[in-house]
Amino acid sequence: MNSTVRLLLSFIILWLGLRVLGKKQVGELSIYNVATIAAVGEMAASLATDLHDDPTDFIFPLLGYFLLTYLMSYLSLKSQLVRQVLEGIPTIVVSNGKILEGNLKTLRLSMDNLLIKLREEKVFDLKEVEFAIMEPDGKLSILLKPIYRTVTTGDLQLTTEYKGLPTILVREGKFEEESLKNLGITKSWLMTQLHAHNVGEVSEVFLAQLDSSGQLYIDLMTDW
Missing domain, CATH: 3.30.240.20 (bsu07140 like domains)
Structure with missing residues (x-):
């Protein structure tokens, strides 16, 4: 395989892989995204320039890195626990x-x-x-x-009121037990509030948070 073909092949694989990772600015990349980009950049360069090595020695690891990174991104999207482990928490x-x-x-x-x-x-x-x-x-x-x-x-010189951070009560269809406990709020009270907003089940709620003035914000799964 000549150098021109190897160069084009490495470029195409790198471009496709970065498309799989999604459109993110550099500051928004997670640790494993950065590690993947550093590793695949090195391997893509080797694929294009190391003419004496078998191209498959670089192609399969490149594809493997992108596959693993995509898998971790998918798991992060589906699981709050995985997201916290891989990306950290505020x-x-x-x-x-x-x-x-x-x-x-x-x-x-x-x-x-x-x-x-x-x-x-x-x-x-x-x-x-x-x-x-x-x-x-x-x-x-x-x-x-x-x-x-x-x-x-x-x-x-207007009179202003204290405004603390809102507290998340429901996240991705599940009660935030610790938040409810800290605020002294029962699930039955919260369900009453949800019913007042025409929400039948907590599983319908993507996010519900309560601010310091007692206002409840609700975002539904169906908003997607």
């Missing part, structure tokens, strides 16, 4: 304006790095932050205190 680093040093240590994130990430989101003063959450992809999500939000409540 971690609160600032709660009610207080820095959670223990969570910073768990993330191996220094105070300087936290401040840098805040500045990247145009937040230069920690006292403005109500909540900050480190997402699995490394991005920092920030909820500002009401007076500092861009709706100009501070400029207008």
Whole structure:
């Protein structure tokens, strides 16, 4: 097999494999996606340039990497537990304006790095932050205190109310037992609320969350 054919073959396999992985920005790639891209990039280059080796020595491992990565992505989509193991979970680093040093240590994130990430989101003063959450992809999500939000409540000197993080009560058709327990909410109460929104079974609910003002947000499976 000449070098031109090998080059085209490696390009086609690499292109098809990346199409299988889906359209994601670099910052949205999971750890196993990054590992796969690094490995297949090396093998694709070897397939194109190592003319003395059998092409199948590279083709089958390439296809295997893409197949395994696709399988892990599929399992992550179907299982919350697998998703948490493979991709991690969001971690609160600032709660009610207080820095959670223990969570910073768990993330191996220094105070300087936290401040840098805040500045990247145009937040230069920690006292403005109500909540900050480190997402699995490394991005920092920030909820500002009401007076500092861009709706100009501070400029207008309007009275603002405390707004904490909403609590997920149902996720992908299943009750969040720990959340219900922490809020002192019973399943029967929640089902009554769901029935009031014309929801017959909890299995119909993709996501249900309760905010600090008692408002229940419901997203149904049928919304897909």
